[in-house]
Amino acid sequence: MPVITLERKVLEKNDAIAAALRAEFDAQGTLAINLVSSPGAGKTSLLERTIDLIKNDLRLAVVEGDVQTDNDAQRIAAHDVPVVQIVTNGLCHLEAALVRDALASVPRDLDLCVIENVGNLVCPAGWDLGEHAKVVILSTTEGDDKPEKYPNMFRAARVMIVNKIDLLPYVQFDVERCVAAARTVNPDLVVFRTSCTTGEGLEEWTGWVRGEVIERERGRPRPC
Amino acid sequence: MPVITLERKVLEKNDAIAAALRAEFDAQGTLAINLVSSPGAGKTSLLERTIDLIKNDLRLAVVEGDVQTDNDAQRIAAHDVPVVQIVTNGLCHLEAALVRDALASVPRDLDLCVIENVGNLVCPAGWDLGEHAKVVILSTTEGDDKPEKYPNMFRAARVMIVNKIDLLPYVQFDVERCVAAARTVNPDLVVFRTSCTTGEGLEEWTGWVRGEVIERERGRPRPC
Numbered sequence: 001m002p003v004i005t006l007e008r009k010v011l012e013k014n015d016a017i018a019a020a021l022r023a024e025f026d027a028q029g030t031l032a033i034n035l036v037s038s039p040g041a042g043k044t045s046l047l048e049r050t051i052d053l054i055k056n057d058l059r060l061a062v063v064e065g066d067v068q069t070d071n072d073a074q075r076i077a078a079h080d081v082p083v084v085q086i087v088t089n090g091l092c093h094l095e096a097a098l099v100r101d102a103l104a105s106v107p108r109d110l111d112l113c114v115i116e117n118v119g120n121l122v123c124p125a126g127w128d129l130g131e132h133a134k135v136v137i138l139s140t141t142e143g144d145d146k147p148e149k150y151p152n153m154f155r156a157a158r159v160m161i162v163n164k165i166d167l168l169p170y171v172q173f174d175v176e177r178c179v180a181a182a183r184t185v186n187p188d189l190v191v192f193r194t195s196c197t198t199g200e201g202l203e204e205w206t207g208w209v210r211g212e213v214i215e216r217e218r219g220r221p222r223p224c
Numbered sequence: 225m226p227v228i229t230l231e232r233k234v235l236e237k238n239d240a241i242a243a244a245l246r247a248e249f250d251a252q253g254t255l256a257i258n259l260v261s262s263p264g265a266g267k268t269s270l271l272e273r274t275i276d277l278i279k280n281d282l283r284l285a286v287v288e289g290d291v292q293t294d295n296d297a298q299r300i301a302a303h304d305v306p307v308v309q310i311v312t313n314g315l316c317h318l319e320a321a322l323v324r325d326a327l328a329s330v331p332r333d334l335d336l337c338v339i340e341n342v343g344n345l346v347c348p349a350g351w352d353l354g355e356h357a358k359v360v361i362l363s364t365t366e367g368d369d370k371p372e373k374y375p376n377m378f379r380a381a382r383v384m385i386v387n388k389i390d391l392l393p394y395v396q397f398d399v400e401r402c403v404a405a406a407r408t409v410n411p412d413l414v415v416f417r418t419s420c421t422t423g424e425g426l427e428e429w430t431g432w433v434r435g436e437v438i439e440r441e442r443g444r445p446r447p448c
Contacts, residue, residue, distance in 0.1 A: 038262040039345045039374060040366025067346060069372050090376055092316065092346035119373070120346050121263045122291060122316035141365035141388065142264025148293050149343070150263060152314055164365065170394055 014127060017096035021103075021130025025113065029217040031209070032113045034094075034131035036153060038146075039119030041139040042163045044072045045196040046205075047116060051079045053206045054112070058213060061106035063115045065094040072116065082106045093123040096130055111213050121146065125153040132216070133158035140164045141171050144178035151185040159190045161205060166195040238351060241320035245327075245354025249337065253441040255433070256337045258355035260377060262370075263343030265363040266387045268296045269420040270429075271340060275303045277430045278336070282437060285330035287339045289318040296340065306330045317347040320354055335437045349376040356440070357382035364388045365395050368402035375409040383414045385429060390419040 025032045035043045047062065054060065061082040064073040073085035084105040086098050094117050103113070115131060117124045125134075136157040138146055141164055147154040154160065160182050162175055179191050190208065194201035249256045259267045271286065278284065285306040288297040297309035308329040310322050318341050327337070339355060341348045349358075360381040362370055365388055371378040378384065384406050386399055399417065406413050414432065418425035 038264060038343070038366075039370055040262060040363075066373055068375050069369075071369060071373065090346075090350075092344070118346065119262070120316070120344060122314075122342065122344050123347065126314075139264075139365065141363065141391070142262075145293075145295060146263055149290055149295065151292050167365070167391070167394055170391055 011126070014096045017100055018128035018130040021096055021100055022132070025130060025132070026216075026219070028108060028110065029219075030110045030113050031213045031216040032115065032129075032131040033209075034115045034117055034124075034129050034134045035137060036117045036121070036124045036134055036157070037119060037137035037139075038121045038142060041119070041137045041142065042196055043116050043119070043137055044075055046137060046161065046163060046194065047114060048075060048079060049196050049199070049202050050114075050206055050209065051076070051081055053202060054209065055079065055081055058111040058210070059107075059109065060112040060114065061110050063094075063099055063102045063106070063113065065098070065116060065118045067091070067118055088118060091118070092120050093118055093127050094129055095127055099129045111217070112209065121150045121153050125150075125156045133212070135159040135161060137161045137163050138178070140167050140173040140175075143172075144174045144181070147178060147182035147185060154182045154189065155185045157186065157189065159192065159208070161201075162191065162193045164195060164197075165193050165200060166197045235350070238320045241324055242352035242354040245320055245324055246356070249354060249356070250440075250443070252332060252334065253443075254334045254337050255437045255440040256339065256353075256355040257433075257436075258339045258341055258348075258353050258358045259361060260341045260345070260348045260358055260381070261343060261361035261363075262345045262366060265343070265361045265366065266420055267340050267343070267361055268299055270361060270385065270387060270418065271338060272299060272303060273420050273423070273426055274338075274430055274433070275300070275305055277426060278433065279303065279305055282335040282434070283331075283333065284336040284338065285334050287318075287323055287326045287330070287337065289322070289340060289342045291315070291342055312342060315342070316344050317342055317351050318353055319351055323353045335441070336433065345370065345374045345377050349374075349380045357436070359383040359385060361385045361387050362402070364391050364397040364399075367396075368398045368405070371402060371406035371409060378406045378413065379409045381410065381413065383416065383432070385425075386415065386417045388419060388421075389417050389424060390421045
């Protein structure tokens, strides 16, 4: 079946580039995270709030992925951190080669590299970008059944952020049910509950990021 | 470039099956619509409300597409209409051959066939399922910038439904800006504003459906 063969070849090539990227991140002691979600779950807003909380003590850069427009990169640039926009022109996910090429435009020697993927809860699950963790953001307005309906993404992620918790009074969303469903497919999933409007949960989330950065830097190979 | 060649072949094959499906819908005087959106925009809720408003005077059936689970088909079945679930097992969109096979399980001689696609604002834009209209649902919690960021879907659709308008007081969403952005890529887009919680806009939306059904039936070839 030629489609499957070809797809496997494309994925194998992607995985090789991703492995090289991860080795480079490791050598530089850089934590790389890949933000994934449906369109409009709040990836960019969460990233803006995250940047404001950590940019004074962590050196970071952002790679933005969008099907069209550089709106998100402009929003991030307003927070005075290096950012590069990848416009995929219709492609439904980022690939490692796109990220590798984009990284040529941002400084090295970073503590943290955040890749914001295309808004899509399906396709980006299968594409390794060299990150250390996929962070899936699910907003309360999307429904608590999403981990059951899109299990691959919740299986691929290390962290789930339940976002827009300020809207819980106005929507039908059972956080406990959602977390239980997500942990059915991924028992080790780390979970945060956030609101970018009220700021709730952001200290916990950025605390996790700081902890991971420190862990990564401790494992960094020291120059001779 | 073999990937592009293969993709074109796959799409050509899909388009041929879709054309045959559309011819069959036309011969039967059936209106076929393809509901597309991000995960959690409210496709299934809108469909449930739509069914309750029209099922007494229109013969309809539903094809449900999901990456995993038959939750949505169960919700639809509770409204006493014929429904068939396609579980794509990871595939990020429905294809015409899947719909053709699914239709073998529902009655013919329908006024309306509703296909609820996989929740994905990117990939389903490029796949013709033999429908007469793609209907894109965008919820107010997703942000008013989505037509700019995912233009292919808004270009491919005949109708845009701005859903969850009951949440407008709690989110930053400019309906006029959103509609203007959508009509920049698709000037002929028909727009409805709905809430499945309050019922607002549902009469207008189902009115459009009824009008399209009548138009389709008038064009139906009469048996000799």
